[in-house]
Amino acid sequence: MSQPTPAARRALxxxxxxxxxxxxxxxxxxxxxxxVTAAVRAVLDTLRAELLAGALPAERDALRTxxxxxxxxxxxxxxxxxxxxxxxxTGVVLHTNLGRAxxxxxxxxxxxxxxxxxxxVEYDLARGAxxxxxxxxxPLANAVFGGDDAVVxxxxxxxxxxxxxxxxxxxxxxxxxxxxxxxxxxxxxxDVIASCGARLVEVGTTNKTRAADYERALGPDTGxxxxxxxxxxxxxxFTAQPTLPELAALARARGVPLLVDLGSGAGEDTRALxxxxxxxxxxxxxxxxxxxxxxxxxxxxxxxQAGIIVGGSVWVGRLRAHPLMRxxxxxxxxxxxxxxxxxxxxxxxxxxxxxxxxxxxxxxxELRALAETLLATLVAGGLPDYVKTxxxxxxxxxxxxxxxxxxxxxxxxxxxxxxxxxxxxxLRAGDRPVVGRGFDGALHLxxxxxxxxxxxxxxxxxxxxxxxxxxxxxxxxxASGA
Ligand SMILES: *Cc1c(COP(=O)(O)O)cnc(C)c1O
Numbered sequence: 001m002s003q004p005t006p007a008a009r010r011a012l013x014x015x016x017x018x019x020x021x022x023x024x025x026x027x028x029x030x031x032x033x034x035x036v037t038a039a040v041r042a043v044l045d046t047l048r049a050e051l052l053a054g055a056l057p058a059e060r061d062a063l064r065t066x067x068x069x070x071x072x073x074x075x076x077x078x079x080x081x082x083x084x085x086x087x088x089x090t091g092v093v094l095h096t097n098l099g100r101a102x103x104x105x106x107x108x109x110x111x112x113x114x115x116x117x118x119x120x121v122e123y124d125l126a127r128g129a130x131x132x133x134x135x136x137x138x139p140l141a142n143a144v145f146g147g148d149d150a151v152v153x154x155x156x157x158x159x160x161x162x163x164x165x166x167x168x169x170x171x172x173x174x175x176x177x178x179x180x181x182x183x184x185x186x187x188x189x190x191d192v193i194a195s196c197g198a199r200l201v202e203v204g205t206t207n208k209t210r211a212a213d214y215e216r217a218l219g220p221d222t223g224x225x226x227x228x229x230x231x232x233x234x235x236x237x238f239t240a241q242p243t244l245p246e247l248a249a250l251a252r253a254r255g256v257p258l259l260v261d262l263g264s265g266a267g268e269d270t271r272a273l274x275x276x277x278x279x280x281x282x283x284x285x286x287x288x289x290x291x292x293x294x295x296x297x298x299x300x301x302x303x304x305q306a307g308i309i310v311g312g313s314v315w316v317g318r319l320r321a322h323p324l325m326r327x328x329x330x331x332x333x334x335x336x337x338x339x340x341x342x343x344x345x346x347x348x349x350x351x352x353x354x355x356x357x358x359x360x361x362x363x364x365x366e367l368r369a370l371a372e373t374l375l376a377t378l379v380a381g382g383l384p385d386y387v388k389t390x391x392x393x394x395x396x397x398x399x400x401x402x403x404x405x406x407x408x409x410x411x412x413x414x415x416x417x418x419x420x421x422x423x424x425x426x427l428r429a430g431d432r433p434v435v436g437r438g439f440d441g442a443l444h445l446x447x448x449x450x451x452x453x454x455x456x457x458x459x460x461x462x463x464x465x466x467x468x469x470x471x472x473x474x475x476x477x478x479a480s481g482a
Contacts, residue, residue: 091446094400114336146283147310159307168223248289265295302356303341396448
């Protein structure tokens with residue numbers, strides 16, 4: 001590659017001159033200096049190449065004008081860096097790709113309080129000596145999920161990994177063929193067992209497994225019996241499986257632990273929230289004889305990403321003492337948010353203070369009113385005349401691989417008149433990104449997963465995106481297949 005001629009190079013304004021312009025200063029306010037500096041460099045690189053190619057006059061003032069005009073485009077076309085809050089208008093409450101459970105004010109306040117300075121994470125303030133990390137969370141976890149003791153790890157996958165490794169590495173783990181499932185995101189039970197250095201012993205068939213199948217498989221090498229909850233699918237028809245008390249009796253007779261990978265982590269019976277279906281509760285599994293139960297912190301519990309293992313103190317103690325524990329333990333951000341979330345459940349405040357629980361519990365009439373507010377705000381904000389908006393009843397989902405058969409009655413604002421894909425892309429690219437749901441040839445903004453305080457921002461984002469889509473030429477007469 002050849003270099004620009006000395007004259008062309010002299011004509012190009014230096015970066016600091018562009019950065020000193022009012023526009024650049026405003027952009028720095030909005031997006032930060034590193035992003036704007038990088039954009040200035042990119043703009044000047046392109047200008048240099050165009051100068052060299054003779055596509056631009058080697059004239060300083062003209063080049064500065066072009067550079068400043070392009071700077072704005074360049075900055076606005078790149079998204080602000082970092083993990084961004086988005087408005088979830090998909091209707092899927094526990095959307096794994098969108099971070100599952102939103103945290104409530106009490107949990108957020110707990111995180112701020114525990115993380116601003118130092119915190120007694122592993123320090124017993126009464127004794128002035130080292131304490132253990134689960135000391136505060138364990139009693140709350142036991143109140144909500146049962147058991148005598150608890151450990152917390154980074155997620156439920158880590159919980160299974162820890163339990164199977166600590167109790168069955170180099171030995172056998174007995175699992176029903178009906179439970180050799182994939183939970184999502186590539187978490188496959190047979191692979192997890194293998195990665196723990198344990199040997200999987202499959203029993204029964206896909207649809208039927210009996211207590212006798214387990215009994216035959218138990219031997220001197222058995223490390224554990226593992227029951228995996230079929231969180232994200234349902235089996236109907238000609239099926240059978242032993243009850244937990246039957247398995248617990250077998251496990252106890254052989255002196256091996258009965259592990260239950262429950263996943264969903266409901267703190268209470270979801271029918272009390274107005275849902276039609278329920279998940280088995282951890283404390284029921286413990287009461288029926290499970291030695292250890294593993295649940296997620298960010299599914300139906302509505303807390304931060306975490307895995308919670310509750311059960312008998314001897315088994316929990318073995319997990320806590322295992323070297324892997326050091327690698328799987330969460331930091332104080334998670335512990336603080338989890339403690340606050342568990343406390344809300346333990347105190348019966350979950351439907352008020354845990355947003356995911358509140359979102360699931362909202363009756364359809366309330367959602368209809370929320371969708372009406374959204375629609376009215378859009379109309380008042382000035383919709384382009386070719387855009388049609390309407391209210392429509394929808395079927396929302398719990399998500400997070402829990403309660404797969406539950407259909408949550410919900411309401412959405414349906415947007416017609418623009419290509420749904422173009423509108424969805426503009427919504428994702430906005431200052432406050434929005435993820436909606438496209439079906440039936442139109443984009444839908446389902447309010448089941450929208451937090452009440454987000455509705456104003458959602459309306460603003462939709463109006464901005466609609467104007468953006470026009471600028472992109474995605475009006476109906478241009479749109480294909482809309
Ligand atoms: C969701 C789920 C997991 C994984 O939980 P994460 O917290 O996402 O790691 C494991 N087991 C079961 C049965 C699940 O439902």
